[in-house]
Amino acid sequence: MDVKALSYYVAIVDQKSINKAAELLYISQPVLTRTVKALEKELGVQLLICNNHGIEITTVGQNLYYYARSILSQFEEIERLKKTFGSCIETRLRVSTAMILLQDSIIQKYFSSVNSDHSFIDIRETGIEEAINNVRSQASEIAILALNTVQYRTLQRVCKIHELEMHVIDKGSVYVHLSQKHALAQADTVKASSLLSMIYLHTPEDFFTRLNYPVKIGDTELSQFKRIITVNNYHTIINLLKHSDAFMFGNRWQIEDLKKGGIASIRLEDGHIQRHLVWLHRQRQTLSDEARLFLNLFLAPLNQSIPAKA
Known part of the structure; x- marks a missing residue:
């Protein structure tokens, strides 16, 4: 029938x-x-x-x-x-981020720029390993990562193995983020050893965070920090930084945004470890208009734009 x-x-x-x-x-x-x-x-x-x-x-x-x-x-x-x-115009944005705080204004600018009846926005704040896996599985179209020198070298090899294309945005010194009310907030630089009594905030453990265990910052290893809080949400991290004796290692790309939220940023004295800001996607993949728009909004404050061939 x-x-x-x-x-x-x-x-x-x-x-x-x-x-x-x-x-x-x-x-x-x-x-x-x-x-x-x-x-x-x-x-x-x-x-x-x-x-x-x-x-x-x-x-x-x-x-x-x-x-x-x-x-x-x-x-x-x-x-x-x-x-x-x-007849309905639908847009889809799928992004993973790791160790980087996205400005709220970027999402607002993205939303006001897309011309669609239905906008699907999936932004996943996660760890480096999961962000990479999200791109590999196509759960996310792109990932934006901030990682240190040791992690960056490993990521280069991972990208070759899994056919991912990595684009370097910038690199710079490691910074320490803590409350503007903290005694160290007015210093120009800080040694890692002076942070040992504080609470160390970091994201959940994965393959890339475990690479940090033997890393020495000056005369201090990360394994020496005994007061640790593991947090999987960056907005929670901000609240803890503002209202407790806590710090996190970060970068210079979001100093101004953190300052607005009551967070001070101090350059770490040891210079051999740097932070690398990168974005990646699958090889031979043409980026969607949504991903291009979002990336250009993210890169604009850094006076950059995505390459035409990406």
């Missing part, structure tokens, strides 16, 4: 005549007759009784008529929705 057969059957009952239904549908009368016979054979009951006055519908035939009308009405609604969706 198909939709066309039901539509033929409904037309016959509405017209109370196979001949009139054939004229209405611009098909031959034998086609409609065969359709009714096929329905009766499939259901095992008689639906219509033909006589000199036209047709008479049986009780079962009447029930089928009501069901068929309901089914056809639902199909008409589906077709209407298909046309509606076909």
Whole structure:
């Protein structure tokens, strides 16, 4: 039983005549007759009784008529929705970020710039490893990462293995972020050893964070920090920085934004470890208009734009 057969059957009952239904549908009368016979054979009951006055519908035939009308009405609604969706402009932005705080203004500018009826925005604040996996699995189209020198070298190898393309945005010194009310907030530089008594905030452990364990910052290893809070949400990190004796290692690219939120940024004295700001996507992948727009908004304060071939 198909939709066309039901539509033929409904037309016959509405017209109370196979001949009139054939004229209405611009098909031959034998086609409609065969359709009714096929329905009766499939259901095992008689639906219509033909006589000199036209047709008479049986009780079962009447029930089928009501069901068929309901089914056809639902199909008409589906077709209407298909046309509606076909004219609807939809945009999709899928981004992962790791160790970087996105400015709220970027999202606002993105939203005001897209011309769509339905905007889908999926921004995942996560760790470096998960951000990479999101791009590999296409859960995210792009990832924006801030990572140190050791992690950066490893990421270069990972990108080759997994056919990811990495674009370097900038690199610079490591900074320490803490409350503007902290005693160290007015210093120009700070040694890692002077932070040992404070609470060290960092994101959940993954392959890339474990690379930091043997790293020495001056005469201090990260493993020497004993007061640690692991947080998976950057806005929670900001609140902890503002209202507790806590710090986090960061970068210079968001100093001004953090300053507005009551967070001071002090350059770490040890210079051999740097922070690298990069973005990546799958090789041989043409970026969507949404990803291009978002990246250019992110890069604009750094006086950069994405390469034309990306």
